[in-house]
Amino acid sequence: MFRNLLNGRIDRRRFLQxxxxxxxxxxxxSHFSTKASAQGGKVVKIGFLAPLTGPVAAWGKPGLDGCSxxxxxxxxxxxxxxxxxxxxxxxxxxxxxxxxxxxxxxxxLILEDEVKFIMMLGGDPWPAVxxxxxxxxxxxxxxxxxxxxxxxxxLIAPAEVHPIYNVTGVEWLAxxxxxxxxxxxxxxxxxxxxxxxxxxxxxxxxxxxxxxxxPQLFDPATTDFAxxxxxxxxxxxxxxxLDTCYADYVHPICExxxxxxxKGQIISCTADFYDKIIExxxxxxxxxxxxxxxxxxxxxxxxxxINFRRPNEFYEEYSRRFPGEWxxxxxxxASVMDLWLDAAKKAGSVEPEDVLAAMKEGGVGxxxxxxxxxxxxxxxxxxxxxxxxxxxxxIEDGKAVIKGxxxxxxxxxxxxxxxxxxxxxxxxxxxxxx
Amino acid sequence: xPRASAWTxxxxxxxxxxxxxxxxxxxxxxxxxxxxxINVLLVSSYRLLTLTGEWSLGHAVIxxxxxxxxxxxxxxxxxxxxxxxxxxxLTAAAVxxxxxxxxxxxxxxxxxxxxxxxxxxxxxxxxxxQDPFGGAKGLKRxxxxxxxxxxxxxxxxxxxxxxxxxxxxAVGICLWLMWRVERSPMGLAFHxxxxxxxxxxxxxxxxxxxxxxxxxxxxxxxxxxxxxxxxYIGTINPGSFGVEQMVFILTWAIVGGTSTFYGxxxxxxxxxxxxxxxxxxxxxxxxxxxxxGFILILSxxxxxxxxxxxxxxAMARWRVAAPxxxxxxxxxxx
Numbered sequence: 169m170f171r172n173l174l175n176g177r178i179d180r181r182r183f184l185q186x187x188x189x190x191x192x193x194x195x196x197x198s199h200f201s202t203k204a205s206a207q208g209g210k211v212v213k214i215g216f217l218a219p220l221t222g223p224v225a226a227w228g229k230p231g232l233d234g235c236s237x238x239x240x241x242x243x244x245x246x247x248x249x250x251x252x253x254x255x256x257x258x259x260x261x262x263x264x265x266x267x268x269x270x271x272x273x274x275x276x277l278i279l280e281d282e283v284k285f286i287m288m289l290g291g292d293p294w295p296a297v298x299x300x301x302x303x304x305x306x307x308x309x310x311x312x313x314x315x316x317x318x319x320x321x322x323l324i325a326p327a328e329v330h331p332i333y334n335v336t337g338v339e340w341l342a343x344x345x346x347x348x349x350x351x352x353x354x355x356x357x358x359x360x361x362x363x364x365x366x367x368x369x370x371x372x373x374x375x376x377x378x379x380x381x382x383p384q385l386f387d388p389a390t391t392d393f394a395x396x397x398x399x400x401x402x403x404x405x406x407x408x409x410l411d412t413c414y415a416d417y418v419h420p421i422c423e424x425x426x427x428x429x430x431k432g433q434i435i436s437c438t439a440d441f442y443d444k445i446i447e448x449x450x451x452x453x454x455x456x457x458x459x460x461x462x463x464x465x466x467x468x469x470x471x472x473x474i475n476f477r478r479p480n481e482f483y484e485e486y487s488r489r490f491p492g493e494w495x496x497x498x499x500x501x502a503s504v505m506d507l508w509l510d511a512a513k514k515a516g517s518v519e520p521e522d523v524l525a526a527m528k529e530g531g532v533g534x535x536x537x538x539x540x541x542x543x544x545x546x547x548x549x550x551x552x553x554x555x556x557x558x559x560x561x562x563i564e565d566g567k568a569v570i571k572g573x574x575x576x577x578x579x580x581x582x583x584x585x586x587x588x589x590x591x592x593x594x595x596x597x598x599x600x601x602x
Numbered sequence: 603x604p605r606a607s608a609w610t611x612x613x614x615x616x617x618x619x620x621x622x623x624x625x626x627x628x629x630x631x632x633x634x635x636x637x638x639x640i641n642v643l644l645v646s647s648y649r650l651l652t653l654t655g656e657w658s659l660g661h662a663v664i665x666x667x668x669x670x671x672x673x674x675x676x677x678x679x680x681x682x683x684x685x686x687x688x689x690x691x692l693t694a695a696a697v698x699x700x701x702x703x704x705x706x707x708x709x710x711x712x713x714x715x716x717x718x719x720x721x722x723x724x725x726x727x728x729x730x731x732q733d734p735f736g737g738a739k740g741l742k743r744x745x746x747x748x749x750x751x752x753x754x755x756x757x758x759x760x761x762x763x764x765x766x767x768x769x770x771x772a773v774g775i776c777l778w779l780m781w782r783v784e785r786s787p788m789g790l791a792f793h794x795x796x797x798x799x800x801x802x803x804x805x806x807x808x809x810x811x812x813x814x815x816x817x818x819x820x821x822x823x824x825x826x827x828x829x830x831x832x833x834y835i836g837t838i839n840p841g842s843f844g845v846e847q848m849v850f851i852l853t854w855a856i857v858g859g860t861s862t863f864y865g866x867x868x869x870x871x872x873x874x875x876x877x878x879x880x881x882x883x884x885x886x887x888x889x890x891x892x893x894x895g896f897i898l899i900l901s902x903x904x905x906x907x908x909x910x911x912x913x914x915x916a917m918a919r920w921r922v923a924a925p926x927x928x929x930x931x932x933x934x935x936x
Binding site: 220362 | 630634726738888
């Protein structure tokens, strides 16, 4: 077909037939990949409201894929809640990271699909979902605790405390590479980038690392990163911090850093699909890259403190089904489900208010990376974030390796004032938002 | 049946259908209906701008100006929400008026790029100033439309059905105004500026002035659509009015066609139903962009004059098929 196309011998009808077949094939594939299998008994539906298409899809779609594996495993083991047998089924709605679509999605999931719990990425779409969740009493989880405020009583952040865990990476750098004393930061100018900038600024200050210039905030529509990187490394920093850039930015920025001859340390919140970055740069260039999201085949995750169900096996299965798609959120939504299931079993009910009460009982919970506390009053105005230890990951010989776990509450207790000062300076405290 | 009566009956049937429509829809479809109604106003206002031959890339941002202005006015003054929506519309029109001085020193492609740049400046200002615009996170918990108790019915405007009726009335009035503008001497001048600007200028028409007028009027209506959106979803941020939204407006207008009043409306209705209801309903959630793009290519290949050309063709066939009244009957009808 392509030869014909190049030779100009393909007619319009054949082009359309081929394209239609391709579209239908892709569509059918995507349809079946999101369905959880039903195994009999009662069905409890869980809503998945996150971007599955568009520029933020990398923080939604891999999570849904992870949930499909989680559901198969859990359903095959058998789920018993309150003496009744259940099958867990995920219902997804692509919110495209758009508040209007998120509101529509929440309405559909709650009122039509009758889900008992909704998992969201959070961020811009959350404020549009908030009134729907408030009115219906729906329990919702977010990956972004910056969505939390004193009013969001049914919103929890049980998987990650973005961006506070980023302090562990900087702390590790300061302890293990004490010669690094200067840094620069760049981030997209949006709701994800700014609180992360505030956190990194506080973490660098706490570690005695000088930030050479004001963080460079680029527009999310940026596609050419050459000038961004040129300006970024103009002062010869020892550390380039990529903040919480989306994968679509981390990749071209790393490429530019490589092409413009940067040889220093890089630290980033995420490095999704880092093997692709290595392909575009080199193994040597990426050596020592610090970030926060491990591959789950890491032996460090087999410790007794880890609460995630069979992490190595999960990673293996995920990589088999979705090769090359493992990312920061592949395990996170599944880990939220672990927490939800434990709470539902404890409560003997799948109703949102019962599950929430059971989840927060005693003020502690089983986070994926160990026992953690419900925390956040200071920063978010409500103790609805589950915070404990978080891994520091370093790329060594082309592979992500956990180098240790940092304790977030311990860091916070030492540097609380710094973080709050930094958050306030960028208007990121809960009482300054919106 | 006389043609005039057929038209009256047609309009009546449409009005009844629009009133009954939410009852036939699911909860989520009612939500989509609200956004669709607002987008009908947005894309129709865009067509008003294109009447003078200029296409702008700043229309989504102008919509945002109305949204931000209305949200901030209710926050600061506690003004009754429908009134603050009008303030939002007027603010958008005023901003457009100010922008029109530099922008209408340009034409065609240069105007297109200039409008994009002006829009981006406004968007960057929203991001830059945490106070009062909320920075990148935007504004949250925007004052909702207050509930209304009419005795026979309590309107809780959080519910999509009630807000739809409110938006339907507002959009209906705006569409009627735009229709009247286009049929007025002012509208004729817009068309003249588009198709024969030199001739229009020679006839004493202030070409630049009419271009500015169309831009300001269109922006006022776009601002109102932004205000309607803001007070319904309760949150806005600079990303909501970015390039992506602008591409949607252009797509609706191009696929629907802009030579008739109903062309862009047809575009937004068909594409929204396709993208939000049909493709999602068929389970093609993640493949939607692929299929949507494919259908756009199809429409450009097979309907280069837009969906409106289908309606125009059908109307032409209907006119031919319908028996014309005898001359005496025609005189009586007249």
